[in-house]
Each structure stands twice: as C-alpha cells, then as structure tokens.
Amino acid sequence: MPTILVTGAGGQLGFELMRALAPLGTVHAPARAQFDLESPERMRAWLDRVRPDLIVNAAAYTAVDRAESETAHAWAINATAPEVLARWAGEHDAAMVQFSTDYVFDGRAERPYVEMDTAGTQMVYGASKLAGEEAVLADCPRALVLRVSWLYSAFGNNFLHTILRLALERPVLKIVDDQVGAPTSTQLVADTTAHLLRTLLSAGNHAPWGVYHLTAGGEVSWHGFASHIVRELEFTGVKLACTAGNVQPIPSSAWPTPAVRPLNSRLCCDKLTGQFGLNLPHWSHGVSYALAQLQRSGALRVRRWAHGARGD
Numbered sequence: 001m002p003t004i005l006v007t008g009a010g011g012q013l014g015f016e017l018m019r020a021l022a023p024l025g026t027v028h029a030p031a032r033a034q035f036d037l038e039s040p041e042r043m044r045a046w047l048d049r050v051r052p053d054l055i056v057n058a059a060a061y062t063a064v065d066r067a068e069s070e071t072a073h074a075w076a077i078n079a080t081a082p083e084v085l086a087r088w089a090g091e092h093d094a095a096m097v098q099f100s101t102d103y104v105f106d107g108r109a110e111r112p113y114v115e116m117d118t119a120g121t122q123m124v125y126g127a128s129k130l131a132g133e134e135a136v137l138a139d140c141p142r143a144l145v146l147r148v149s150w151l152y153s154a155f156g157n158n159f160l161h162t163i164l165r166l167a168l169e170r171p172v173l174k175i176v177d178d179q180v181g182a183p184t185s186t187q188l189v190a191d192t193t194a195h196l197l198r199t200l201l202s203a204g205n206h207a208p209w210g211v212y213h214l215t216a217g218g219e220v221s222w223h224g225f226a227s228h229i230v231r232e233l234e235f236t237g238v239k240l241a242c243t244a245g246n247v248q249p250i251p252s253s254a255w256p257t258p259a260v261r262p263l264n265s266r267l268c269c270d271k272l273t274g275q276f277g278l279n280l281p282h283w284s285h286g287v288s289y290a291l292a293q294l295q296r297s298g299a300l301r302v303r304r305w306a307h308g309a310r311g312d
Ligand SMILES: NC(=O)C1=CN([C@@H]2O[C@H](COP(=O)(O)OP(=O)(O)OC[C@H]3O[C@@H](n4cnc5c(N)ncnc54)[C@H](OP(=O)(O)O)[C@@H]3O)[C@@H](O)[C@H]2O)C=CC1
Pocket: 007, 008, 009, 010, 011, 012, 013, 014, 032, 035, 036, 037, 038, 057, 058, 059, 060, 061, 062, 077, 099, 100, 101, 102, 129, 148, 149, 150, 151, 152, 156, 157
C-alpha cells in the first residue's frame, strides 16, 4: 500500500481528499507545526522520515486580493514550496499531485482554455500558482497538475458561504456578471483525483502524467452562480434578507479589487475526459449536494432561528 502525504488537509479541498484517497493507501496529514510550507528544512526532514510514495499538495495561499500586498508570503507557499516537494519527489521516485487554478490565465481568450494555451496573468496569486506548476513539472517526472476553478463546498471558506452570509444580512446583492467560469465542488475534484491516481499509479512507464483541466460541466457568471445559490436557499425555507430577484448583475468595473480577475475563466476539460473516460457533471449538481449537506447538518435551521423569531 502506498504511503500518501496530503498537505492542506484543513482546507476545503484537503478535507475531501482525506476521504477520497483513503482507499488508495495510508494517508498522512501532518499539522503545520511538523510540516510548514514556508519551512523547506522542516518539510524535507518530515519527508526523509516518512518517505511518502505520493505527495498530494492541496495547501496553498488562496487569499487572491491579499496576495497583491503579501507577495513574498504567497510566492513562498504557492511557488517555492511545490518546488521543494517536487524536487524531493523526483529524487526519491515518488509521484506528486499539484492543484492549480483558472487564474493562471489572463482571461482574454474567447473560448475555453486548453492545457497547451499560454498562461500569463498579472495577478500575484495566479503568477505564483503558475510558477508552482512549472517547478513541479520540471522536477518530478511523475507529476499530475490539475487546474481547477471556483471551488466551493459545504465546509470551508468559499463563494457559496459568502453568498449565504450576505443573503442573510442584506436585501440587495450586487455581483459581477462579466466573469464566467465553472463552479466546482471539492468533492468532484477529490473523487476525480482518486480515479486519476488509481489509473496513473497502475499504468507503468507510459502513464499519461501531466497537466489537466478539471472543472464541473457548464459555465456561469459569478452573478448567475449567486442567483442560483439564493434561489436554492429559498427552497430550503431559510429566512433570507435577499430574494433571488434582488441579486443584481454589475460589471467588474463596478467592483474594483486589488487583483484583476480573468473575465474568461472557462477551462476545457476534453483532455481529461477523453484520456480517462470520465464524465464531469454539471456545476449545479454539486451546489444542490452542498446545500443539502448544510441543511442536514442543521446549519441552515440554526441560522433561521438566530435571525428571526422561532417558528415565524
Ligand atoms: N479556492 C478556490 O476557489 C480554488 C482553489 N484552487 C487551488 O486548489 C487548492 C486547494 O484550495 P482550497 O482547499 O480552496 O484552499 P484553502 O484556502 O481552503 O486551504 C488551504 C490550506 O493550505 C494550508 N496552508 C496555507 N499555508 C500553509 C503553510 N505555510 N503550511 C502548511 N499549510 C498551509 C491552510 O492551512 P490553515 O487551514 O492552517 O490556514 C489550508 O489548510 C489550492 O492549490 C488552490 O490554489 C484552484 C482554483 C480555485
């Protein structure tokens, strides 16, 4: 059984990977005190001691706007740390998975991006993630780089939770309508990663490692995504301050942010579905599932009572 290292297990994707990768081997998720991505020495010491056969790097610096002012910090975690991991993996014949993002592209193309397209972005988060990808591919012969987009889950910090919070508090939401992509659940990414690894690890010398785009099917703007979330929340009966009709579309120019996000975040996943014979379900499936998880956990009911009179 392979020994597997999952970094960032406390993050929204790492949490799902712990579940999805468990059948493939013995999964280790060291705490930050033992495995800090900003400490190459500590990482190497841990790797030399445990000697994983597979490194799955789900840790990252994901604060897109803050990265513009915390450049060194973002670069250390998103670019230098993957390089350290990949170098160790390459030297010890281990395999590695690195997660990357639609934000490596500048978003000016008029079609979904394919893996071979030239990536190039001005934003620090995207540029640091691109440097991480390149280092991993250069240093580890058995590397899988998965570019995912717009991740959300019932657990963790993400746009779904932002919209839930805002819809409970505000009568009107203004959301950008000119940035388009595919919201993708962490479950879909984690389960698909496990499928790919099962194939790749058993395929021998000619296994198709490399870069793949991995998102849910379909496409939508952030405004369309937010409207969908609020509409689905209305069905749950949770008491909202905002209705779906009051989620208003705005252009990016009306929502200035330190990091300029791509207008086109669409990633073509044909390479992955063709190579591995997998189907990537429409993005709305995962949203229904995440909201059902929130409802079953009691999170929506508690919020309703916290917000208004019980039973109203
Ligand atoms: N979120 C998104 O929408 C998208 C994410 N991605 C990529 O997917 C991957 C997973 O992202 P996601 O799960 O959303 O990220 P999260 O922000 O939810 O989790 C990131 C994890 O990294 C850990 N981490 C950060 N810095 C360090 C460090 N110095 N040492 C050890 N651990 C550290 C965090 O630890 P702690 O909990 O202690 O802070 C956290 O567990 C990343 O590669 C990201 O770039 C790609 C596209 C979209």
